Amino acid sequence: MRILVIEDDVAIGAALVKGLEREGYSAVLAATGALALNSLPVDFILLDLGLPDRDGLELFHQLRAVSKAPIIMVTARGAEEERIAGLDLGADDYVVKPFGFRELVARINAVLRRTGARENDTQLVQVVSGIEIDRRTHSIRTRGEEISCTPKEYGILEFLARDPGAVITRQELLDGVWGPHWFGSTKMIDVHVASLRRKLSMPDVIETVRGIGFRLVVSE
């Protein structure tokens, strides 16, 4: 996983690169739009919108034209219009400066889960804890029998299975299954999860993590 950090403030950029490398990513810094375009291909892009050599949104278009990598935009505090424009253009997420490094890593991981860019996501048929998730047909099987589930139930299980064992927040599930522009209560997720548990006849396989979200429990 190679992350391109586009940031003209070299001190910030270097710190980000160092931190991301500590997290196990490979990271490369580009201080201008021109250098950024020369650094492709990459798997993920952090784009600071305030750059010296060109407009950040224009660079976003140029990157999107040649790269499928997810893009998180970095904006200055208060640049509300820029942020909204960024999301309208199809940025995967944005963070507002100043931000904490942990928050950034959490957002990168959330985008990776949502976009399915993680390596283990490429499994078209995945078996976790005795549940077979078939991404070709959007179907779920247990003990060889197909379960009749709704698209949302399938979506929730498929999303949790992208990172088995990890705690996925309700907001991540909403973003991933309902879409990032869906605004509503996260409460209804519980209703879908309860129904899914019943259909799987495995009440414990999707664990509720109180106050946070859900986790697909990995068993033999």
Ligand code: CA
């Ligand atoms: Ca800047």
